[in-house]
Structures are given as structure tokens and as C-alpha cells.
Amino acid sequence: MSENVFMSRAISLAKKNVLAGGGPFGAIIVKDGHIIAEGVNQVTLRNDPTAHAEVQAIREACRVLCTFDLSGCEIYTSCEPCPMCFSAIYWAHLKSVYYAADHSDAEKAGFADAHIYREIELDEEKRSVRFINIDHSHKLLPFECWTDNNDKTEY
Numbered sequence: 001m002s003e004n005v006f007m008s009r010a011i012s013l014a015k016k017n018v019l020a021g022g023g024p025f026g027a028i029i030v031k032d033g034h035i036i037a038e039g040v041n042q043v044t045l046r047n048d049p050t051a052h053a054e055v056q057a058i059r060e061a062c063r064v065l066c067t068f069d070l071s072g073c074e075i076y077t078s079c080e081p082c083p084m085c086f087s088a089i090y091w092a093h094l095k096s097v098y099y100a101a102d103h104s105d106a107e108k109a110g111f112a113d114a115h116i117y118r119e120i121e122l123d124e125e126k127r128s129v130r131f132i133n134i135d136h137s138h139k140l141l142p143f144e145c146w147t148d149n150n151d152k153t154e155y
Contacts, residue, residue, distance in 0.1 A: 027078070077097065
């Protein structure tokens with residue numbers, strides 16, 4: 001299948017999702033030229049702010065492949081990924097991201113995420129959401145347990 005066919009599928013999923021009451025975003029994961037997973041934005045349908053199309057597709061691909069590492073896979077998404085999806089794509093080790101609409105197109109439709117990029121760059125005390133670091137005496141205990149665990153699965 002061609003890139004155009006894959007992108008058409010992602011866009012079609014997004015359109016169908018809008019008609020079903022969801023958000024205007026669709027994504028597919030492709031491995032070796034075959035679609036292995038699809039996802040649509042289900043934020044309002046699931047009352048889950050993390051249920052973006054890309055995240056849903058990543059979750060399904062991981063389930064199908066029985067792995068958290070999607071190296072060798074590509075994602076086709078109807079719109080440029082938001083900061084959360086951008087991060088999920090990196091954590092999943094996807095090799096390529098193909099997108100149709102960009103973030104300015106999404107912003108015109110009411111989906112603005114530029115403020116999140118700006119917030120990341122700010123010092124904690126200047127962010128609109130409070131970040132409070134608690135200097136707990138056992139803060140490193142989970143990392144020490146992780147480091148000492150010889151049976152861990154690294155990622």
C-alpha cells in the first residue's frame with residue numbers, strides 16, 4: 001500500500017469518528033506495509049483526556065504485537081501530533097510519523113496546544129499548573145530498587 005492510501009485511511013477514520021460523536025483525529029500504525037492498528041480520538045466518548053487517536057493506535061499496536069517497543073513501525077495520523085502524542089510516539093520508538101493537517105489547522109478548529117509547548121520551557125514557578133517538588137527522604141528508593149533488580153525489563 002502507498003503512503004497516500006494509509007493517510008486516506010487515517011483521515012477517513014477521523015471523519016467517521018466525528019460523525020460518531022468523537023474528535024476529528026484518526027491514526028493508524030503500519031508495520032512492513034500492513035496496517036496493524038487503528039485509533040481515533042475518544043477523549044469525550046471515554047471521559048479520558050489521554051484517549052487521543054495516536055495514543056489509542058499505539059496502545060492497540062502494542063496489544064497486537066505483544067510489546068511496548070514499536071521499532072520498525074510507522075504512524076499515519078490525520079493531524080500533526082500534540083505534545084502528549086509526540087512524546088508517546090518517541091516512547092514507543094516509532095520510526096516515522098506521517099501527518100496531514102498541521103497544528104495551525106487544528107488550532108483554527110479549536111484544538112490549540114501551543115501553550116503546552118510554551119509551558120514546558122517555563123520554570124516551574126511560572127507555569128499555569130503548579131508543580132511542587134517535595135524533597136522526600138525516600139524519593140530515590142524506587143530508582144534504587146530498579147537499579148538493583150536483575151530481572152527488570154529495560155525500555
